[in-house]
Amino acid sequence: MTDKPVLYSYFRSSCSWRVRIALALKGIDYETVPINLVKDGGQQFSEDFQTLNPMKQVPALKIDGIVIGQSLAIMEYLEETRPTPRLLPQDPQKKAIVRMISDLIASGIQPLQNLSVLKQVGQEKQLPWAQKVITSGFNALEQILQSTAGKYCVGDEVTMADVCLAPQVANAERFKVDLSPYPTISHINKALLALEAFQVSHPCRQPDTPAELRA
């Protein structure tokens, strides 16, 4: 018998990676059910999965008898029910800044460069489209981080903002975005990738990572 949380995840999905980082930071043991977003026309479109998450997206987390979709909602739930270590500062104003940065990435950048949008944009326009939305978001993010960052996005503790940042930088690299105009983002990302929670949850180290992409 197990009551382990079950994470529906795709190795390459940056939103799935966010939740994997949060689970790792909090030391929560879980099972992974891989949902391949490209194989079989997209396993997220299967009837079984649609029943679980009508948005037909990963991640979704089955936990404590409910299924939660949307990575930030999942992280907020983990924060409420498994508060240690904290992913949100206690100070309400710092907390607001962490959530603002998280939302900037989760609403302002990632949705505009995800797989389903790029499909609609058309093959030859995908790369410039993705580069434009990431660059535009990173221009804002760099400016914000210059006044909020310590070792990480907001001060010297890892927060939800960092959990969103590293996967978005990985997307930027995948879309060949020039990161040289973003020294603060790059510096924080490097510090994050040195942490165990970001390493064990990395796309190159998941149960569904194809052999040729493993590291």
Place this chain on the structure above:
Amino acid sequence: MTDKPVLYSYFRSSCSWRVRIALALKGIDYETVPINLVKDGGQQFSEDFQTLNPMKQVPALKIDGIVIGQSLAIMEYLEETRPTPRLLPQDPQKKAIVRMISDLIASGIQPLQNLSVLKQVGQEKQLPWAQKVITSGFNALEQILQSTAGKYCVGDEVTMADVCLAPQVANAERFKVDLSPYPTISHINKALLALEAFQVSHPCRQPDTPAELRA
């Protein structure tokens, strides 16, 4: 001397409307600074406004000595610092569902049909593009709401999910989305629009609403 919060808002922006509803529900008095997203090539691109919100987007709220961007981060801050009346249920599982629905709209629908994306899509493709993303999101939302809704999105109390819902339905109407497949969404929306907080905050009743659109 005033310490009133200042809301940078555009009458038609659905994300600005979310914050106006939240402020009205909580009975928080505030000043509006209109930022016209189309006039003068977009006032959000002015140097002054970019300094305030590097994302060059409305809403932004100046409150308690800080400026917060991103509507959900703003609402979470209001909830922490002005908790009555609640916009989030106390039960962590219900709270997770409220946040999931809010994020579904705020990350999964609205960003894909906002002004800056539609500009990139090109004039003749704008309407079908917007209709497709809203329809796809509403298909999921209708299914979720069928099991969570009471009088409103989650049970019988107005929550952050409702604050996100009504402005998104207004966008759907503006893009001529057929709402007949969404009886639950439509029913909740009707109940919400009957509430004073949704009426005083409505796009047709703002300081910057053009005379011909006022009601």
